Amino acid sequence: MAGLELLSDEGFRQDGRRPVELRKIQCRMGVFDQADGSAYVEQGNTKALATVYGPHEIRGPRSKTLYDRAVVNCQFSMATFSTAERKRRPHGDRKSTEMTIHLKQTFEAAILTKQYPRSQIDIYVQILQADGGNYCTSVNAATLAVIDAGIPMRDYVCACSAGFIEDTPLVDLSYIEEAAGGPQLALALLPKSDRIALLEMNSRLHEDHLERVMDAASKACKDVYAVLDQAVREHLQETTALLGDHGSS
Structure with missing residues (x-):
């Protein structure tokens, strides 16, 4: 697909966003009573649990x-109905295995594992609907679920993808933009310290452009952080209000 179709002359993308504008993010915490922590995130049309x-x-x-810290065990999967193609093996394919490894690396960098020696923390993420940015949406959902479980982290982990089309960095790529095949990166950032938990590039990008794309991705991760932090604060207020109601009844 030609880059022309992805960015109009006025500088708008196919879905009407500006180049550095995120898709709409909606999130909920505490969606499963059976788990220690859970969260559901929609980033555009990509949905993760x-x-x-x-x-x-x-x-x-x-x-x-591990006698000095907790083992972080992750599992990434895609629901069989998450894409237009019907998937026969939602767990065992190469892409899911790769995503599982990336999630493990990301959360080992963020969770304060030394507080829980000789123990295990399990993080399960499933993509319910895929429309670009699967890894990033998974990280954002897992961050909220870890916070919901009360497990301490160095910082939030916020993730966002970025691409480069017609000399312009784009953030939070949709499936159509990913499928165009231009240079793309996925960044997982600890926003307060600017520490990178994971950086992955899937194709070559000239070093003259790398800094601009990285800056756009980093700024987008901080925009994601603002949304996630607001969701955590609202969830805390709701939980506190519920506990107050129970206490008074």
């Missing part, structure tokens, strides 16, 4: 026990 269990005793072979 995250659940967290733990910290709990190590399950499986004792050999994987």
